[in-house]
Amino acid sequence: MSIVRCAGLRVRLGAREVLGEVSLDLSARTIALVGDNGSGKSTLARVIAGLLRRTGGDLRVMGCDPDCDPAALRARVALVLSNPDAQIMMPTVAEDVALSLRSARLPRAERDARVDAALARFGLDGLGDRPAHDLSGGQKQLLALCGAFVRGPRLVIADEPTALLDGRNARRVADHLLADTGHALVLVTHDLALARRCESAVLMADGRVAASGASSAVVDAYESALTC
């Protein structure tokens, strides 16, 4: 199935055309988005996540149009950002994860069970009652993943989720994102080794698609352009 398909997608922010004529048909389970600073990666990610409306063109994410059915999209798509502080809404770890389940209106016992399971899966078990902002940077980012995954999303969009992490935490976060647990992944990153771990990749340049295809080929092309 196609994860993201767009044709002639355009996005204008303020007076500026930030994305111009992006056409893609992505069906790999894990997709990396790479490119220079300011090339439009974050903007594309936010349009796919339904957080920003397109100015023109056509877009289907997991088969549905974000502009027509934002609620359906939001139920299936989760987003992870690089700044963990902006993603933590509640005072304690467990409360923060439970917040993601609010709209599901589960009975309390089931909600707690799902929260505990999610915390365990991301290695945060036992920290449920700790103030969330007391965690280390790496732990906070794992908490953000937890809040994203607890809703069982079918597509996870992550915008430089490892930028501020050390090697160990970065690998742990990347492993969780790339693991096949029934979700697709769109991953924005400057870490080219990480981009290579995705199946396919899209290279953005100046608001357009400069290349797309198997990640190794796209990343090789980008890397050789970088060094000359």
Place this chain on the structure above:
Amino acid sequence: MSIVRCAGLRVRLGAREVLGEVSLDLSARTIALVGDNGSGKSTLARVIAGLLRRTGGDLRVMGCDPDCDPAALRARVALVLSNPDAQIMMPTVAEDVALSLRSARLPRAERDARVDAALARFGLDGLGDRPAHDLSGGQKQLLALCGAFVRGPRLVIADEPTALLDGRNARRVADHLLADTGHALVLVTHDLALARRCESAVLMADGRVAASGASSAVVDAYESALTC
């Protein structure tokens, strides 16, 4: 000459001992500081920069004690952070660089000349009148370097200066930092390839020094610990 020398250095933040018994004698011109999230790298960098007072132990930076002679230290040491937005204080590019020269009380013509020279050195010439927040992420970080170098520091301390940059910008920033223009460098980074480009390295773990010496040896040891 020794760049940083400390013995039994301790730092307590709030109720917590963040650095405990750090002893080092660093005389290489370029020094990398590596280690896990929360291991105390940024704290050590800030103590060396004179931004944080130690709780105990002895410290000499470029031969002077930050606690006894903070003014002398500040005149010689510059700091670069990873978040470019936190380093931009003034509305336009040229005004922002000029801010660093405020305390030097230079005549206006000389100040402008030094600002122009610094902008040219970092490839920002011609952008002097542009609003600083309109620059791209990479340009903003180059502007931060400009603000740091315009004062002619003898020691530059950089805390993950390339974390949010693309490959090209990261290399450009690293090249400027590592170039020998009469300054020493203490570089905190999670990018181990970059750490290897320094002469020596210090590995922090849990508020203590776990290893120090030639960068290739220290980084190899850290990398092999990461992968197992």
Place this chain on the structure above:
Amino acid sequence: MLSLFVPAMGWMHRMPAGPKLMMLAAAAVAVASSPSTWVTVMVLVLPVALYAGAGMGIRRGLRVLAGAVWGLRWVVAITVTGQLIFLGLEPAVANTCRVVAALLIAGLVPVSTSVSALLDALERGLSPLSRFGVDPGRAALLLTLTITTIPVLARLAAEVRDAQRARGLRPSLGRGALPLLVSALRHADDLGEGLAARGIR
């Protein structure tokens, strides 16, 4: 972006900030203290004449005036309602015209003076206070720093809203205030270090 300034080369724009401020403030205060009778409606002539004759070009001046009136719609609404309910038609119309005319006249200052010129004037105005320990240079730095921080915080607020929506929540200030506050406090720490590192204590 963050300014009411309308670029032009007319006499009002060329006038030095200090005297211009005095002149327009005097006019606004005079209008504001006029009596509350039907004749007071006439005070509206003054802002029309000033905007049209400020040297921006008559049509442009009137367009700027229309924008300024639109910007006051809520002030007008609360003033009019309270007055109509409690005082009756004549005082309501007169008082509203009086207040609106004074605000429009005062509004010409930011329209015809750049923010940096006003900040310079402010710094000069503060210099007599240096005897009482106020450092005008530092005050100006604080004001400028705030201006450059506004877009950064606007972006942090946008990030928080995105994070809320991405979790299936409607963006709300009630729940967004904590992450916004923590992010702002961390930004302040970074900013403080950035300042200190540039030799500003």
Place this chain on the structure above:
Amino acid sequence: MTRTLDATDLARVAVFAALIAVLGLPGSFPVFGGVPITAQTLGVMLAGAVLGPWLGALSVTVLLALVAAGLPLLAGGRGGFGVFLGPTAGYAVGWILGAVVIGLIVHAGGRRPVVWRTALAMIVGGVIAIYALGIPVQSLVTRLPLGETALSSLVFVPGDLVKAAVATLVVTTLVRAYPRGFRRMWRVATPERDRVGVAA
């Protein structure tokens, strides 16, 4: 502004002034954010409670100075010194007093903020103190008698109570979640523990 203000304080004052400005921007957060019922008073409450009375008041003053200098930073994009001749001038100046009162009550006796004291501070400083300046000035400017002006300003009360509740919740949560944000030491109430605890 004086020489005793260090770089960190300077940055915190600027950031809170910017925060109050951002809370007045259109499209920031829905529900609140119209003129003249504005989310900016929430920013004022947070400034007083987190920065304390003097720095909190300074950050409000900085915002108002920028407004006076012509930046459109009040809700609805209003700015210029004309604001201080208008009917809401007293409320705007009242924000300074409000921040002082809030800071004094929240940190009374150098103790850790608790819910009841914070809520009291928000009502007394964030509502009553602001109205105490706002209503007389509004009455003076519009020439509507004081009693009637007070009556008409009742439209603000529901919104202000909601903001006071949100501010109380956020501040007391911050005490648990990120105490170092307050940048002060609190006296510990129980005498057997050490006299100085938490936060730097």
